[in-house]
Amino acid sequence: MRDSTEPRTAPRHRHGSSRHGGTSASVSIHVRDTDQLFNSLDPSPFWDRDLDRGAATFIEEEFSDKRSADIWHLNVHVRDAGRLALDLQTAVESYYDRLASSAQRELREHLRMAELGLLAGLAIFVLSMTARQILLATIGEVTRMLDEGLIILAWLALWRPAEALVYEWVPLYRKRRLYQRLAGIRVAIRSPAMPQAEVSEASAQRPAVS
16 A cells, blocks of 8 residues: 555566476555554454455455466565564465355355256256147147247256356356455565664465465
């Protein structure tokens, strides 16, 4: 964030080689203090608090364009770091761990409902085709409107759940993977008021999430 307004990056897109041979991507945020990154109405402890929605959206949009990088770095430039800055890595990890778990539940529920819908659609398809055959066998001739209506009903019953199973799970899966990767982000605190030893401690690296 630029003071109390919007986040900014410097630079917005930067890729390089990591020590382990993989690529890395960095995003920088400038704030006055670390409280600007978090929801001020959330009563949870700092390390378990939700990120400010504007800051979270900025981070997610920036890193969603850098999915090909193996390691993600978030550089937080703070005027007045304070002692809570040391918990920033844990706070970001905790926030995105929660979102990843929520996205996983959403994906699982979506697939479950799509499967149930497909079973219901198959039942309607069979009933419609059976009714059509019975009418043809008993009446001998079915009006064109009724015949086409039963055929359309049969295929429509399958179309929606099939679409949900084949296509609609992809955005949910990508969102879950984004949150999982953001939970493994490497946060670095940059502050002129923070001793270098503390900066190193606050920026302790954890294994990257592939």
